[in-house]
Amino acid sequence: MSNPFQTIGLIAKSGAPAVAQTLTKLIGDLRQRELHVVLDESAAVYFERPEEAVLNRWELAKGCDLAIVVGGDGTLLNAARSLAEANVPVLGVNLGRLGFLTDVSPDEMHERLDEILAGQYDEEHRSLLHASVLRDGRSISESDALNDVVIHKWDIARMIEVDTTIDGRFLNSLRADGLIVATPTGSTAYALSGGGPILDPALKALVLVPICPHTLSNRPIVVSDQVDIKIAVRGDNSTEAQITCDGQVNFELASGDQVHITRKDHDLRLIHPRNHDHFDTMRKKLRWAEQP
Numbered sequence: 001m002s003n004p005f006q007t008i009g010l011i012a013k014s015g016a017p018a019v020a021q022t023l024t025k026l027i028g029d030l031r032q033r034e035l036h037v038v039l040d041e042s043a044a045v046y047f048e049r050p051e052e053a054v055l056n057r058w059e060l061a062k063g064c065d066l067a068i069v070v071g072g073d074g075t076l077l078n079a080a081r082s083l084a085e086a087n088v089p090v091l092g093v094n095l096g097r098l099g100f101l102t103d104v105s106p107d108e109m110h111e112r113l114d115e116i117l118a119g120q121y122d123e124e125h126r127s128l129l130h131a132s133v134l135r136d137g138r139s140i141s142e143s144d145a146l147n148d149v150v151i152h153k154w155d156i157a158r159m160i161e162v163d164t165t166i167d168g169r170f171l172n173s174l175r176a177d178g179l180i181v182a183t184p185t186g187s188t189a190y191a192l193s194g195g196g197p198i199l200d201p202a203l204k205a206l207v208l209v210p211i212c213p214h215t216l217s218n219r220p221i222v223v224s225d226q227v228d229i230k231i232a233v234r235g236d237n238s239t240e241a242q243i244t245c246d247g248q249v250n251f252e253l254a255s256g257d258q259v260h261i262t263r264k265d266h267d268l269r270l271i272h273p274r275n276h277d278h279f280d281t282m283r284k285k286l287r288w289a290e291q292p
Helices: 016-030 057-063 071-088 105-116 278-285
Strands: 007-012 036-040 052-057 066-071 090-094 121-126 129-135 136-147 148-153 162-165 168-176 178-182 205-211 221-224 229-232 239-247 249-253 260-262 268-273
Touching: 007 016, 007 057, 007 071, 016 066, 036 057, 052 057, 057 071, 066 071, 066 136, 071 090, 071 136, 071 268, 105 136, 105 268, 121 205, 129 239, 136 148, 136 239, 136 249, 148 162, 148 260, 162 178, 168 178, 205 239, 260 278
Parallel strands: 007 036, 007 066, 036 052, 066 090, 090 268
Antiparallel strands: 121 268, 129 136, 129 260, 148 178, 148 239, 162 168, 162 229, 178 205, 205 221, 229 260, 239 249
């Protein structure tokens, strides 16, 4: 089988000393295979005078056949928003801690790369969310998220109030520290810490998880990922709330703002080594197999 990946784009975590060594080894491996390598600006900073072309994120996403993200899950989350839009497959090399998404270690990188470039890999599609903030009926901020969209209190120890509707049907009024709307991918992130369920990545579902609700009967709820979610911020002009996408993109909310959340049209194409097992990953990362 011919190699479907001829142009490889490299994206890297910022400010991590171990990244430079891994990138150097990876570029050497790809050169030996006579593949065309391009660097994202995040990867280029580790080289004084890189020989490879240096592209911005959007240019790289449109110009490569495979993107390799060197870092942790946070680095992949950052890259996912542009890579999903361009429909480019993504492989993660894990230099972080948990590594639910970046599941290839630097030690096994050479061997796994041989297999993947030979077409021996598993591919899965992960859904993303699209969130827009409406103020006086006009969109003032938009962003995507692979893990979650979180509406939460900001700066002070004071609850916020939100009203949630799903497909035009009223769900509830919530007084809490916030509300998490998570994809199956994000169900093992902040939503899990909030007491939400773990969703299998293959499920076409979302989970809404309240953060420290004042009324303890407010529990997480799982809904279809085809729904239209609207969250209205209530309160007076002193309300201090924010919307955060994947823990990385923030926007300040005011009373009366409405957050509109839907599933994004494009999925992330995630590449795994052959015989990848999501349950095995959870057992290892969440330490389910350990004995007390």
